[in-house]
Amino acid sequence: MKFKAFLTDHGVALLERRFLPAFEKIGKTCHVYLTPVHFILLHNVLNSDGVQAIAQFSKDVVFDDYRISSQNQDRIAFTVDLTLLLRALKSSVSIYGDKLQVKLVRKRPSLSERPMPYLTFESKGLKSAIIQDVPISQPLNRIDVQELQSSLDMAQELPRTLVQVPELQHLIGLIDRIGKLGEVLEVAVTQYGDLHLQVSQTMVSLGSEYRKLRVIGVRADPTSMGSASSSASRLQQALQKGEASKVFVNMKHFAKSLQCHLTRPDAAFCGVGAVDSCLYMMFQYFIPGTRQTDNTISLHYRLPVLDPGGA
Amino acid sequence: MDDDAPDSFDLRCLLDNVQGMVDALTCLRWKKQQDAICELSDHGLVITVEERGCLQARVYFRKELFREYDYQAEIRPKFGVSLGLLIDSLNTFTSSTGTTALELCYPGPDMQMILKLVDANDSCIYAEIRTRIPDIIPHDYVIEDDGGIPISFAVKSAALKEALDDLEWPGSSIGITVSPVPPAVTFRGEGHGDLQIEFPYDRQRDLFIAFNCHHEISHRYKYKFLKATTAQIPGSILKDNRGSKLSFGANGLLKVQHLISVKPTLTPHQHFYDPSQAQARVSYIEFYVLPEAESDDP
Structure with missing residues (x-):
């Protein structure tokens, strides 16, 4: 099992300033999954509770001179502590030097101990070199890697309808305020491009309705919904017609997933997974200077849904 | 819409x-x-x-x-x-x-x-x-004027709040005395220790906005209720410092009235603030504090 590559400047910036800080907000550790073509960060994908997050980068976005080999179809996966990984990247940035090399090594922490796996960052300056060893888990076995791969494949199944979420900062502000009123958030997405967020408790229900958002996937004509006057009745009608999906999610999960704004996405979409299985949030990044989606980077979150009975 | x-x-x-x-x-x-x-x-x-x-x-x-x-x-x-x-x-x-x-x-x-x-x-x-049917009707408190002008004074809200905050240390009950000669208001707290705060009336200084007292009065109030009258005033209102008026009824009923401006937030397109609107943008907050029941204190 071998892995060795050079991190590109863009790769370092992407990870250090954007993706790792966002991942750190949702959990302490994550899986790093390296394949011959992709570098993938996965959080919480082997559990069904909690926010799942998957960031996938084409290897050339992050690395130069990428060399990987393993007996498991040249795929390697392990878990890493996000704080340590971020710290190693941060300090490597502050060293003015040559390229930053990263490789997988096995070292003995002390003579008496067994060799342990590390991800080693090596930056060579003109007169000095700095080596940082970030401890990682034992590489995942074939079965676990397969499981990671299948959850990755599963995550490729997009909801039938996705609506473009309005400005994330606005949403964060809203959730900050309504978050105090309840622990369960009702999220509904209609095929007309409406997004409803609502929190209810015995004495108050508070929510927000965003209308005429951009729709990806299955859409319906908004004129078909008749003359409903209030947002609640509009949603009710859409649900009855099967042109909307509604799920309940944990307010904290939703708030955490909004931390994705740290990755500076250019567009964010929200949808409900098939048979109301999860709330799906997808983020797009544009090729700098254009409005074209950069397909070499992708990020999405999946939030577990709560049983409405418990809501 | x-x-x-x-x-x-x-x-x-x-x-x-x-x-x-x-x-x-x-x-x-x-x-x-x-x-x-x-x-x-x-x-x-x-x-x-x-x-x-x-x-x-x-x-x-x-x-x-x-x-x-x-x-x-x-x-x-x-x-x-x-x-x-x-x-x-x-x-x-x-x-x-x-x-x-x-x-x-x-x-x-x-x-x-x-x-x-x-x-x-x-x-x-x-x-x-959700609203509910009120089970009690709030009492209508009135400061009886006792035939004349009720004893009252008005001070800067921030000064009043500061004095009441300081009185937290002795706690328990606070006596307020308003005397005409020399014109002054005294807050006195007795509890873990004694603390007396005096607001001397001086026409030249701007602590008082108004002072109306023709005979001395002294009443005691529970600290926690007195404190409630100023404790939660947000900083934005204090900064405005419009003033708070305290009036005393014949039975010791204390009315604390704060005047606050409810200015509309200026939008970037609105470069001036119309002063004719100012009066309409004032709202009142009133507290009525009942005096402590008379005890056998000397």
Whole structure:
């Protein structure tokens, strides 16, 4: 099992300033999954509770001179502590030097101990070199890697309808305020491009309705919904017609997933997974200077849904 | 937006400055769980919070404070609502920028209070707050004038708050003495220790805004109720420092009245503030504190 590559400047910036800080907000550790073509960060994908997050980068976005080999179809996966990984990247940035090399090594922490796996960052300056060893888990076995791969494949199944979420900062502000009123958030997405967020408790229900958002996937004509006057009745009608999906999610999960704004996405979409299985949030990044989606980077979150009975 | 509001609302009003309303209501919040009584009338709305037999606070929002005020009820509607919930809900609307006003309607189909704000970009934030039938009618406290002008004084709100905050140390009960010669107001706390704070009246200095006393009076009040009159005044109001007026009834009933400005937030397109509007943008907060029952103290 071998892995060795050079991190590109863009790769370092992407990870250090954007993706790792966002991942750190949702959990302490994550899986790093390296394949011959992709570098993938996965959080919480082997559990069904909690926010799942998957960031996938084409290897050339992050690395130069990428060399990987393993007996498991040249795929390697392990878990890493996000704080340590971020710290190693941060300090490597502050060293003015040559390229930053990263490789997988096995070292003995002390003579008496067994060799342990590390991800080693090596930056060579003109007169000095700095080596940082970030401890990682034992590489995942074939079965676990397969499981990671299948959850990755599963995550490729997009909801039938996705609506473009309005400005994330606005949403964060809203959730900050309504978050105090309840622990369960009702999220509904209609095929007309409406997004409803609502929190209810015995004495108050508070929510927000965003209308005429951009729709990806299955859409319906908004004129078909008749003359409903209030947002609640509009949603009710859409649900009855099967042109909307509604799920309940944990307010904290939703708030955490909004931390994705740290990755500076250019567009964010929200949808409900098939048979109301999860709330799906997808983020797009544009090729700098254009409005074209950069397909070499992708990020999405999946939030577990709560049983409405418990809501 | 496209909502055809039913004509059956007793009240439908539009409010520009939600923050002002939040600030004013926050002044009344001296504990976590508080039930407020809201009374609507042709003149505006009044929200009252009461600690039975000890303390009452009310805030007046005159109809001039609203951009639109459409009142259609025949009998003044009165309903109970949780103060904390009302503040938290209103707070949700304060982040919204732009020129759109918050729409407030009562009653909804299930007697709720409905708040709604529609933004320019078609987003809408709404809240439905359940109300209940009030089980008690708030007492109508009046400062009896005893045939003459009631004893009263007005000071800068910040000075009053500072003095009351300092009196926390002795705690328990606070005596307030207002004397005409020499003209002064004395706050005296006796508890873990003694602390006396004196506000000497001096025409040349601007501590007092008014002073009206023809004979000496002295009454004792529970510290926690006295403190409630200033504890929650938000910094934004204190900075304005319009003044607080304290009046004493013959039986020792203390009325603390704060004047606060509910200025509309200036938008970038609005470079000046119309002074003729200023008077209309003032709202009142009143606290009535009952004196401590007479004890056998010497």
